[in-house]
Amino acid sequence: MNLWMRQIAGVLRLEMKKTFLSRRGWWVYFLALGPVFLTLGHWLIEIGTHGSGRHSLGEDSLVFAGLFHFYYLRLGIFFGCVGIFSNLFRGEMLEKTLHYYYLTPLRRELLVAGKYLAGLATALFLFVGSTAVSFLLIGRHFGAGYTDYILHGPGLSQLGSYVLVAALACIGYGAVFLMSGIFFRNPMIPAAVVMVWENLNPFLPTVLKKISVIFYLKNLCPVEIPIPPPFNVMVIDADPTPFWIAVPGLLVLSLILLIYSGLSARHTEISYGE
Amino acid sequence: MSDNLITFANISRFYGEVLGVNKVSLAIPPGVTSLVGPNGSGKTTLMNLMTGLIRPSQGEIRVLGMSTEDPAHLCRAVGYCAQFDTYPKGLTGYQFIYSFLRVFGMSHEECDQRTMAALETVGLCDARNRAVAAYSKGMRQRVKLAQATAHEPQVLVLDEPLNGLDPLARAEAIALFEKWGKMGRHVIVSSHILHEVDRISDQVILLSQGYVVAEGQIQSVRGEVKDQPMQILVRCDHPSQLAAQLFQENHLVEAKIHTDGHGLLLRTTDADGFYLLLNRIVIDSGLVVESVAPADDDVNSVYQYLIGGEGSTI
Numbered sequence A: 001m002n003l004w005m006r007q008i009a010g011v012l013r014l015e016m017k018k019t020f021l022s023r024r025g026w027w028v029y030f031l032a033l034g035p036v037f038l039t040l041g042h043w044l045i046e047i048g049t050h051g052s053g054r055h056s057l058g059e060d061s062l063v064f065a066g067l068f069h070f071y072y073l074r075l076g077i078f079f080g081c082v083g084i085f086s087n088l089f090r091g092e093m094l095e096k097t098l099h100y101y102y103l104t105p106l107r108r109e110l111l112v113a114g115k116y117l118a119g120l121a122t123a124l125f126l127f128v129g130s131t132a133v134s135f136l137l138i139g140r141h142f143g144a145g146y147t148d149y150i151l152h153g154p155g156l157s158q159l160g161s162y163v164l165v166a167a168l169a170c171i172g173y174g175a176v177f178l179m180s181g182i183f184f185r186n187p188m189i190p191a192a193v194v195m196v197w198e199n200l201n202p203f204l205p206t207v208l209k210k211i212s213v214i215f216y217l218k219n220l221c222p223v224e225i226p227i228p229p230p231f232n233v234m235v236i237d238a239d240p241t242p243f244w245i246a247v248p249g250l251l252v253l254s255l256i257l258l259i260y261s262g263l264s265a266r267h268t269e270i271s272y273g274e
Numbered sequence B: 001m002s003d004n005l006i007t008f009a010n011i012s013r014f015y016g017e018v019l020g021v022n023k024v025s026l027a028i029p030p031g032v033t034s035l036v037g038p039n040g041s042g043k044t045t046l047m048n049l050m051t052g053l054i055r056p057s058q059g060e061i062r063v064l065g066m067s068t069e070d071p072a073h074l075c076r077a078v079g080y081c082a083q084f085d086t087y088p089k090g091l092t093g094y095q096f097i098y099s100f101l102r103v104f105g106m107s108h109e110e111c112d113q114r115t116m117a118a119l120e121t122v123g124l125c126d127a128r129n130r131a132v133a134a135y136s137k138g139m140r141q142r143v144k145l146a147q148a149t150a151h152e153p154q155v156l157v158l159d160e161p162l163n164g165l166d167p168l169a170r171a172e173a174i175a176l177f178e179k180w181g182k183m184g185r186h187v188i189v190s191s192h193i194l195h196e197v198d199r200i201s202d203q204v205i206l207l208s209q210g211y212v213v214a215e216g217q218i219q220s221v222r223g224e225v226k227d228q229p230m231q232i233l234v235r236c237d238h239p240s241q242l243a244a245q246l247f248q249e250n251h252l253v254e255a256k257i258h259t260d261g262h263g264l265l266l267r268t269t270d271a272d273g274f275y276l277l278l279n280r281i282v283i284d285s286g287l288v289v290e291s292v293a294p295a296d297d298d299v300n301s302v303y304q305y306l307i308g309g310e311g312s313t314i
Helices: A003-019 A023-048 A057-085 A090-095 A098-102 A108-138 A144-151 A155-183 A188-199 A213-220 A243-265 B043-050 B071-077 B093-103 B108-121 B137-149 B167-182 B194-200 B218-224 B239-246 B271-285 B299-313
Strands: B006-015 B018-028 B031-036 B058-063 B078-081 B155-159 B186-190 B203-208 B211-216 B230-236 B252-257 B263-268 B289-294
Touching: A003 A108, A003 B093, A023 A057, A023 A108, A057 A108, A057 A144, A057 A155, A057 A188, A057 A213, A090 A098, A090 A155, A098 B093, A108 A155, A108 A243, A144 A155, A155 A188, A155 A213, A155 A243, A188 A213, A213 A243, B006 B043, B018 B043, B018 B203, B018 B211, B031 B043, B031 B167, B031 B194, B031 B299, B043 B058, B043 B155, B043 B186, B043 B203, B071 B078, B078 B137, B093 B108, B093 B137, B108 B137, B137 B155, B137 B167, B155 B167, B167 B186, B167 B194, B194 B299, B203 B218, B203 B299, B211 B218, B211 B299, B218 B299, B230 B239, B230 B271, B239 B252, B239 B263, B239 B271, B263 B271, B271 B289
Parallel strands: B031 B186, B031 B203, B078 B155, B155 B186
Antiparallel strands: B006 B018, B006 B058, B203 B211, B230 B263, B230 B289, B252 B263
8 A cells, every 4th residue: 555545544544533423423423313213113103003004115115205305415414414524624623633634744635535535434324324224114014015125126226326326415515515614614604505505406597406416416316206386386497417427427526626625725724713 | 055954034924914923034953942932922833834834924944954835744854742732532642642643654563663652751651541531731741742752753843842741740851852952853842931941952042022032052142132241150158258359340230149148149241351350369369169150041031131021921
């Protein structure tokens, strides 16, 4: 392993030791585990009622699609990434510990890379894991029927799509909020701006729609959720971006943001607001 | 430009409208160098500049020939024990030192060996597996010192390194600084415990309000303060007789008999002339002189002379 790889591995190891499943991230774990508890509760209730009022597998699939669109993408992963990634630099500035990194012979670009990978590992573990577990739990009360749906029906492909979208969301939002943590003293301000922009996406003109993360992610989801009335009249339709453009496009966009963050980090100074 | 010096070439640093340091030009040789000045005089700014944590608004800094803009090279040669009493959360003393050594790119074995050696140097081997957050202030200061020195830097920058240490640990730390200085390393120290650091300093840099007021070996700096008569303490058996004879020369400004009756504290405008005169008096009168020593060539006195009232805050 060359020096750069060893240094990035050193940062990754240190960041994971400091932050992975640490107590101060409790609210991020809550965001990730919320749907798991919800789907677990749903399963237990369905078992408890012995199938009375049982709904169809298709309905559960639609419920999960709604949960994924409106909770995971717009709330859980979004704010989870705000909490994880914007604190990678800003949190250390507030705790006055960033200088320890700045006093190692580590190129700042590599520090950004190492911290991003550590944040990404945490985000993927929490949100991709949560998505997969929730998906597996939501139809569990159908027993062998749900197993068959996953193994021999469209279930596995849907699960794969949701996992991929959740991972891409972590990658994209992670890059956005890592950058905001370097540039802004209060990362909640850019987070609020990005959130408003992302949620306005269905109502934006086609050109503006494409300057967002949610537009690409939404098109990759296996089940589409229409905007309910009366808001649906304001929706402006745009041609969905094909898979082969959406996925590399998001990865390239994230890479550009990371490179820009790395170059900007070169010029940052240690000033703990004194 | 020498590769064995830390050089500041006309360095200024402003924090917005506020002056950090202004027009500083220095060439710091190996050995122990003390930065002396009251709060806000620019000591920490100078230290942050030479370790690359902040950039100068103008001018150029070279550390052993390296630019401070290049952390990949600079930080292998520099160790900085900063003033902040803050530590990454959730790490033990061992993990704190070991983990940052891994960021240097060293192997596990080398990091482990250096970590243990650094912990041993500061006497924290037994406490290595306790969380740094659970350490006393003195232990935290020591683990910070160990972390800054674990990679054996050629340049060691220490901002108030004696804070929180008990007298024994302080003496050990000072002995360590002296040892590193004698090994040919640069040891740059700022401390308000002047009389202790003063003893081991090869040179001092006196700062006031962002400007370098004086620099060099403390005796030379004292010698250049011409408008303040030199204080000399003479221990002898008949101080009053000595005083009477010394007053025959007009360069003697003041003489005070020591409270124990066996010494004379003198102020003279011509130290060289005084020493010649003292030799003559001793030979002629047969006085028994135990010792003759300058009484105000320490950092604190020099600072008081140069800066006046402000010096009392250091």
